[in-house]
Amino acid sequence: ASAPALSSQLIVAMATAPHTWLRLVPSCRSYSKATRLYKIDYPWKDEPKPHWVRQFEARRVDADLTPENRDWLRQWRLQRVRDAVASSSEAAAAASPLKEPPAARPLWTPRVSQRCGLVGIKLGILPMWYRNGQKVHTTVVQIPDQRVLRWVPPEDLGNYASLREMRPYRLNQSFLPRWLTQQRWGLQLVGAVPADPANFTAQWCGIFKAAGLPPMRKISRFLVSPDAALQPGACLGLHHFRVGDCVDVVARTVNRGFQGVMERHLMEGGPAAHGSTKFHRKMGSAAGGGGPIYRGKRMPGVMGNRFRAARSLPVLRVNTKHRLLFIKGFTPGPPHSYCQIMDSWMLDVRRSLDANPPPMPTYFAEDAPEGGYPEDVYHPDLLPYDQPLELPD
Amino acid sequence: HPARDATSAISSSWQLRPVPGLQVPLRLPSDRRPPVRRFACPASIAAASAAASPAVPPGPPLAPAGIARVYKPRLSPEAMKEFWRLSGIGPDHSRAKAADQQAEVPPEIKRLYQEALPPIVSQDYRDPIVESLHRAEMMRRRRVINIPEFHVGSILAVSVMDKHAPNKVNRFVGLCILRRHTGLFTTFTLRNMVDQVCVQIEYELYSPSIVSIQLLKLERRLDDNLLYLMDAPHSHCTIPFDMVPEPYSRNDPVPVNRERVRLNPPPWMCKWHLHGYQGIDLEHLYSYLSDKDVAKAIEFSKAYKRYDLLDQYLNRVPVPDADYAFKDIFIQHQELLQHQQQQQQQSSKKSEVISKLTGTV
Numbered sequence: 001a002s003a004p005a006l007s008s009q010l011i012v013a014m015a016t017a018p019h020t021w022l023r024l025v026p027s028c029r030s031y032s033k034a035t036r037l038y039k040i041d042y043p044w045k046d047e048p049k050p051h052w053v054r055q056f057e058a059r060r061v062d063a064d065l066t067p068e069n070r071d072w073l074r075q076w077r078l079q080r081v082r083d084a085v086a087s088s089s090e091a092a093a094a095a096s097p098l099k100e101p102p103a104a105r106p107l108w109t110p111r112v113s114q115r116c117g118l119v120g121i122k123l124g125i126l127p128m129w130y131r132n133g134q135k136v137h138t139t140v141v142q143i144p145d146q147r148v149l150r151w152v153p154p155e156d157l158g159n160y161a162s163l164r165e166m167r168p169y170r171l172n173q174s175f176l177p178r179w180l181t182q183q184r185w186g187l188q189l190v191g192a193v194p195a196d197p198a199n200f201t202a203q204w205c206g207i208f209k210a211a212g213l214p215p216m217r218k219i220s221r222f223l224v225s226p227d228a229a230l231q232p233g234a235c236l237g238l239h240h241f242r243v244g245d246c247v248d249v250v251a252r253t254v255n256r257g258f259q260g261v262m263e264r265h266l267m268e269g270g271p272a273a274h275g276s277t278k279f280h281r282k283m284g285s286a287a288g289g290g291g292p293i294y295r296g297k298r299m300p301g302v303m304g305n306r307f308r309a310a311r312s313l314p315v316l317r318v319n320t321k322h323r324l325l326f327i328k329g330f331t332p333g334p335p336h337s338y339c340q341i342m343d344s345w346m347l348d349v350r351r352s353l354d355a356n357p358p359p360m361p362t363y364f365a366e367d368a369p370e371g372g373y374p375e376d377v378y379h380p381d382l383l384p385y386d387q388p389l390e391l392p393d
Numbered sequence: 394h395p396a397r398d399a400t401s402a403i404s405s406s407w408q409l410r411p412v413p414g415l416q417v418p419l420r421l422p423s424d425r426r427p428p429v430r431r432f433a434c435p436a437s438i439a440a441a442s443a444a445a446s447p448a449v450p451p452g453p454p455l456a457p458a459g460i461a462r463v464y465k466p467r468l469s470p471e472a473m474k475e476f477w478r479l480s481g482i483g484p485d486h487s488r489a490k491a492a493d494q495q496a497e498v499p500p501e502i503k504r505l506y507q508e509a510l511p512p513i514v515s516q517d518y519r520d521p522i523v524e525s526l527h528r529a530e531m532m533r534r535r536r537v538i539n540i541p542e543f544h545v546g547s548i549l550a551v552s553v554m555d556k557h558a559p560n561k562v563n564r565f566v567g568l569c570i571l572r573r574h575t576g577l578f579t580t581f582t583l584r585n586m587v588d589q590v591c592v593q594i595e596y597e598l599y600s601p602s603i604v605s606i607q608l609l610k611l612e613r614r615l616d617d618n619l620l621y622l623m624d625a626p627h628s629h630c631t632i633p634f635d636m637v638p639e640p641y642s643r644n645d646p647v648p649v650n651r652e653r654v655r656l657n658p659p660p661w662m663c664k665w666h667l668h669g670y671q672g673i674d675l676e677h678l679y680s681y682l683s684d685k686d687v688a689k690a691i692e693f694s695k696a697y698k699r700y701d702l703l704d705q706y707l708n709r710v711p712v713p714d715a716d717y718a719f720k721d722i723f724i725q726h727q728e729l730l731q732h733q734q735q736q737q738q739q740s741s742k743k744s745e746v747i748s749k750l751t752g753t754v
Binding site: 123124125126127129133135140142322324334335336383384385386387388389391393 | 517518519520522523526527530531533534536537538554556561577578597599600601602
C-alpha cells in the first residue's frame with residue numbers, strides 16, 4: 001500500500017509500516033475536520049487555514065482569574081459532576097435508606113416491547129475460542145456512565161424540533177421513514193460521558209439542566225416502545241444486556257476519505273495495458289442515449305463516515321471491572337468511536353426473547369443475583385483462557 | 394533560522410488551530426520569527442551621540458559580548474540526552490544501553506514475552522485497556538501450557554489436537570522461520586521437509602488446540618525472518634522428527650547462528666537482495682544478478698534509514714509503552730510462578746496421599 005500524505009497535525013502521522021489489520025484504503029484521522037463533504041468554502045469552516053489568516057480563540061469566561069483560582073474552580077466543577085453522577089447511579093439507589101418498594105415494572109410483551117439501548121465506546125478486538133476449538137473475534141465495547149435524558153412519546157414526534165428540519169438526503173427520498181409515520185415507538189434520549197461544563201456552551205448544558213443531570217459529551221436517541229419508556233435521570237448500566245443476548249450495533253463507519261469509483265462502488269475500471277489510453281480507474285459512461293444523469297448515480301466521493309448497523313451479534317462475555325461487553329464479530333467504526341447497542345431487530349432474536357425476556361425496562365439493582373456478579377461472565381460455549389480445551393472424541 | 398534547527402525540525406511544521414475549550418496559547422506565525430534583540434550602544438558612543446543630539450530615551454542594558462554565539466535558543470545538553478533516551482535513537486544509543494536503562498525488569502522477561510509489546514500501529518488503533526486484556530489472557534493461557542522462549546532460527550516440536558489422528562494428537566517438528574503479530578494474535582511458522590516435500594505450518598501461539606510446545610534447540614539468526622529458505626537448498630531446513638532436545642540455560646545469552654545461506658539460482662519467490670538480509674551469502678547472491686540489480690541492492694544496504702528519524706519513530710514501540718507493558722507482564726509472571734509452585738505442592742501432596750493409601754491397601 002502506498003504511504004498516505006502526512007497530515008498537518010504531526011503528533012502521530014499515519015503509520016507507514018504495513019500492518020495486517022489496516023486496510024489498503026486508509027482512514028482519515030479526524031473526519032470532522034479533514035473531509036470535504038461540501039465543495040463550498042465558507043469562512044467559519046473548521047479546516048486548517050493558511051498562516052496569513054488571522055485566527056483568534058474566543059475569550060474564556062475565566063481568563064481574568066489567576067491560574068490557581070482557575071484550577072480550583074475546575075476541580076470544584078468536576079467534583080460537582082462526580083457528585084451528580086454518583087447520586088444518580090444505581091449503587092446509590094440501592095444503598096439509599098429512603099428507597100421505596102419497587103414500582104410495578106412493565107412486562108415484556110411479545111411483538112410490542114422494544115427496550116432502550118446503550119451508548120458504547122468501541123475499544124478494539126480480542127480473539128477468543130469456543131469449546132469446540134473454533135476461533136471467534138470479539139469486539140470489546142466499553143459502556144460509559146450514561147443516564148436517560150428525555151422521553152418523547154410517539155404522539156409528539158411530529159412536534160420534535162430536530163425532526164422538523166429534514167436532512168439533505170431526505171430530499172432524495174419520496175417517503176418519510178416508517179418510525180416517524182407509524183408512531184408506534186417513541187424517542188428515548190440518552191446522555192453519555194459526563195464532563196466539565198466549561199467544555200460546552202450554555203445551550204448544550206441547558207439540555208441536561210432540565211433533567212437535573214450534569215452535561216455530557218454524547219447524546220443518542222433510541223426508538224423505544226411506550227411500555228419500556230424510562231423517565232429522565234434513570235441510570236442505564238452494563239447488565240442491561242446479558243451474556244447470550246443478540247444485539248444490533250449502530251455506528252458511523254470508518255472514514256476512507258475521497259475515493260474513486262473502484263474502491264467506493266467496486267466498479268471494474270479499465271484495462272491496465274493493451275493500448276488503453278487514460279482509462280484505467282475511471283467510471284466510464286454516466287448515462288445512456290444522451291439522457292440526463294439520474295440522481296444517485298454512483299460517482300467518486302467521500303467513502304465511509306455513514307451510519308451502519310451490524311445485526312444480531314451475540315454478547316459472549318461481560319467484564320464488570322472495566323465495564324466491557326465482548327460482542328462477537330466486528331462492528332462499524334474506528335476504535336474509540338461511539339456506537340449504539342440495542343436489542344436486535346431480527347425476528348428470530350425477538351422470538352427467542354419472548355421465551356427469555358430481558359430485564360424490563362432496564363436492569364435495576366434488585367435483578368442482581370445473590371453474591372453479585374463475578375469479574376468475568378462467560379458464555380457457556382466460550383472457553384476461558386485458563387481452561388484447557390477438551391474436544392469430544 | 395528556527396525552521397532549520399535540528400531540534401525544531403518536527404515542530405516547525407506544526408500549525409496549531411484553536412480548539413474550543415482547550416487552554417493552549419495560540420501560536421501565531423509571528424511566534425516563529427526570532428525575537429528582535431535590541432542592543433545598547435557602548436557608553437562612549439552614547440555620550441558622543443547625546444552631545445550631538447538632544448535627549449535620547451534610555452535603552453536596554455548593554456548586551457554581553459558573547460550574545461551572538463548564544464543567540465539561537467537551544468536545548469540544554471541534559472534535555473537533549475533525555476530526548477534521545479526517551480526516543481530510543483541518537484549517537485549514544487545502542488541495544489545494550491537501552492536494555493540496561495530498564496533495570497527494574499529482568500532481561501529474561503523480555504526474552505520470554507516478546508509478544509507482550511504493543512503493536513506498532515497508528516495511535517488511533519491502540520487502546521490501553523485492550524492491550525492489558527491481551528496481556529492478562531496471555532498469562533492465563535500460560536497457566537495451562539508452558540510456552541518456552543524461542544526465536545526465529547530455533548527448532549520446535551508442536552503438538553496440536555487432531556480428531557483424525559490416531560492418538561488425537563498431531564506432532565510437527567520444524568525450524569521457526571517467522572514470528573508475527575503481538576498479543577493474542579501472535580503466530581509462528583515452522584518449516585521442515587516431510588517425504589521430500591517442503592512443509593510450512595503457521596500456528597497461533599495462544600490457540601487452545603495446541604497441546605504442547607517443546608523447544609528442541611534454542612538459537613537465533615541474523616535476520617527477523619528466514620523466508621529466503623524457500624529458495625535455498627532443502628538441507629538448510631531438514632530437521633529429523635526424532636531430534637533430541639538440546640539443553641540450554643536461561644541465564645546464558647541466546648546463541649546466534651551466523652551462517653550465511655547460499656540460495657538456489659533464480660527465479661526466486663521474492664527479490665531477496667532488496668530486504669537487507671544478513672543471513673544470505675551476498676557475494677554468491679550478487680553473482681546471479683545484473684549490474685543494475687546489484688547497484689540497487691548496494692544502495693539499499695547503505696543503511697540510510699538510520700538517519701530517517703520519522704521512519705525510526707513510526708517503526709518502534711515508544712520506550713514508555715514498552716516499559717509499562719514489561720512491568721505489567723513481570724508482575725503477572727511472578728504470580729504465574731507462585732501458581733506453578735502451588736500446583737507442584739498440590740500434586741506432590743496428592744501423590745503422597747495415593748502412596749499412603751496404596752501402602753495401607
